[in-house]
Amino acid sequence: MEDLKVLGEFYFSQLLNKPIRDAEGRRIGRLLDLAIRWDGVSPHVTGIRYTKGIHDLIPIKLVSSWDQNDMRLNITFDPRLTCPLxxxxxxxxxxxxxxxxxxxxxxxxVRVNDISLSWVSHEQQNYMVLLAVDIGVRGLFRRLGVEFLLSRIENKFVGSQYIKPLENRTSALQLTREKEQLRQLHPADIADLIEDMDYKQRADFLNVLDSQQAIDALAEMELDTQVEVITQMDEERASDILEEMPPDEAADILSELSSEKSEELLSLMESDDAEDVRELMQYEENTAGSLMTTEYIGLPIWITAEQAINELRRLAPEAETIYYLYVVDEQETLEGVLSLRELIIASPETTLKDLMHTKIVKISPYDDHQKVADLIHKYGLLAVPVVNSEDQILGIITVDDVLELLMPDRPRVEIYSTLIARRRQAKGGHGE
Incomplete structure (x- = not known):
C-alpha cells in the first residue's frame, strides 16, 4: 500500500490507563479500552474509550502520537467530537x-495475556490494527511490569486471522469467516475444544457450530461429555441432532438421561428415527443389542449386481458401514452376505443369490459383549450381523464399537490404527 507508514508496534497493556491529552496539552482522561471493528481483512481500532460510558468514544483518527507517557490528540478536545460504539x-x-x-x-x-497492535499512517490518517494476541507467560509478566525477568523467553503469539473468541461480539462478516475456519478443523479437534470448555463456553460455542459439525464432534467425545452437551442444548436442536446421529449412539446418550428427559427428546424426533432408538434402548447394557446399529445395507436376494450397485448409491449415505452387504428376503430374514469388493467385480447380470455367502457369522442381541469381541477377533470381521430367533436381521455391530469398548483408555488414533490393520488382514468372503 503506497504511503503506508508504520509508526510503531506495541501492546495493549502498554496503552492501558495511559493519560490522553489534546493538542493544547490538557488531560482529558485515561485510556480505558479500545473499540475495534473486524472488516474481513484485519481487525482495526476505531475509537478510544476514556469514560465509563460506551457512548463517548474518541475517534482513532484524532490521535496524532503516542509514547510511554501519554497519548496525544491532534485537535483541541471537544466532547461533541466523540461518537458512540x-x-x-x-x-x-x-x-x-x-x-x-x-x-x-x-x-x-488458549488464554489471552496481552494484545499486539500496530500503529500505521496512510493518506494522513492514523490507524491501529490488531496483529495478534499474546498467549505466553511473557505477556502476563509484561502486564505486571516485570517482563525483564523473562527476556530470554520467546513471545507466543496467535495471529488475528487464527483467533476465534468464545464470545461472539464481532460483525457478521467476521463470524462467517470464523465459521468457515471451524469447518476446516477435524471433528476430533472440535471435540477436544468442547471438552476443555466450561459450561457457559460450551453453550455459546455449540451455537456457532452447524448441526453436522456438532454431530461429528459428538461422535468423538466420551459418553459423559456427550450427555452434558445434549443436556445443554435446547430441546428442539438436541432432538434434531439426535435424529441425525447413528441410532446406537443416540440410544446410548438417551439411556443416560432421566426417563422424562429422554422421552421428551424422543417425542420431538421423527417417528421412524425415534422408533429405531427406542428399540435399541430396550437392550441391557452388557448385551450385543446395546452395541448394534440399525443402519446397515440390506439388499433383496433376487436383484442383480448392477441393480445392487444402484441401490447402494442410494442407501450408502445413511449406512454405518458398506464393507459388508447383507442379503435378505421379503421378511428381512438374513439369507447371505457379500463384500463390497465382490459386488464391484461381479458381472452386472449376476444375482446376489449367486454371489452371496450362506455361511454367516451372526450373533443374538442377547449375547454378551465378550462373545461379540471373540467372534470379531476370531474371524477378522469389520462388522457382525445381529439376528433374532427367526434369523431376521436387527442390526449390525461394527468393530470400532467393540474396540472402543475393550480399549476405553486408548487414544482414538490407536483404535483406528487397529481397524486399518484388521482391514488389511481380512481376506475374501465377508471378511473383506
Whole structure:
C-alpha cells in the first residue's frame, strides 16, 4: 500500500490507563479500552474509550502520537467530537484480555495475556490494527511490569486471522469467516475444544457450530461429555441432532438421561428415527443389542449386481458401514452376505443369490459383549450381523464399537490404527 507508514508496534497493556491529552496539552482522561471493528481483512481500532460510558468514544483518527507517557490528540478536545460504539464494534480489552479463545491454527484453547497492535499512517490518517494476541507467560509478566525477568523467553503469539473468541461480539462478516475456519478443523479437534470448555463456553460455542459439525464432534467425545452437551442444548436442536446421529449412539446418550428427559427428546424426533432408538434402548447394557446399529445395507436376494450397485448409491449415505452387504428376503430374514469388493467385480447380470455367502457369522442381541469381541477377533470381521430367533436381521455391530469398548483408555488414533490393520488382514468372503 503506497504511503503506508508504520509508526510503531506495541501492546495493549502498554496503552492501558495511559493519560490522553489534546493538542493544547490538557488531560482529558485515561485510556480505558479500545473499540475495534473486524472488516474481513484485519481487525482495526476505531475509537478510544476514556469514560465509563460506551457512548463517548474518541475517534482513532484524532490521535496524532503516542509514547510511554501519554497519548496525544491532534485537535483541541471537544466532547461533541466523540461518537458512540457501533453495532459491529466491540471493546478488545473487555472482549479478549484474560479470556479463553480458540487458536484455529493449533486447534486448542488458549488464554489471552496481552494484545499486539500496530500503529500505521496512510493518506494522513492514523490507524491501529490488531496483529495478534499474546498467549505466553511473557505477556502476563509484561502486564505486571516485570517482563525483564523473562527476556530470554520467546513471545507466543496467535495471529488475528487464527483467533476465534468464545464470545461472539464481532460483525457478521467476521463470524462467517470464523465459521468457515471451524469447518476446516477435524471433528476430533472440535471435540477436544468442547471438552476443555466450561459450561457457559460450551453453550455459546455449540451455537456457532452447524448441526453436522456438532454431530461429528459428538461422535468423538466420551459418553459423559456427550450427555452434558445434549443436556445443554435446547430441546428442539438436541432432538434434531439426535435424529441425525447413528441410532446406537443416540440410544446410548438417551439411556443416560432421566426417563422424562429422554422421552421428551424422543417425542420431538421423527417417528421412524425415534422408533429405531427406542428399540435399541430396550437392550441391557452388557448385551450385543446395546452395541448394534440399525443402519446397515440390506439388499433383496433376487436383484442383480448392477441393480445392487444402484441401490447402494442410494442407501450408502445413511449406512454405518458398506464393507459388508447383507442379503435378505421379503421378511428381512438374513439369507447371505457379500463384500463390497465382490459386488464391484461381479458381472452386472449376476444375482446376489449367486454371489452371496450362506455361511454367516451372526450373533443374538442377547449375547454378551465378550462373545461379540471373540467372534470379531476370531474371524477378522469389520462388522457382525445381529439376528433374532427367526434369523431376521436387527442390526449390525461394527468393530470400532467393540474396540472402543475393550480399549476405553486408548487414544482414538490407536483404535483406528487397529481397524486399518484388521482391514488389511481380512481376506475374501465377508471378511473383506
Amino acid at each position: 457501533q453495532e459491529d464494534e466491540t471493546f478488545i480489552g473487555k472482549w479478549l484480555l484474560d479470556k479463553q479463545i480458540i487458536d484455529l491454527e493449533g486447534s486448542r484453547l
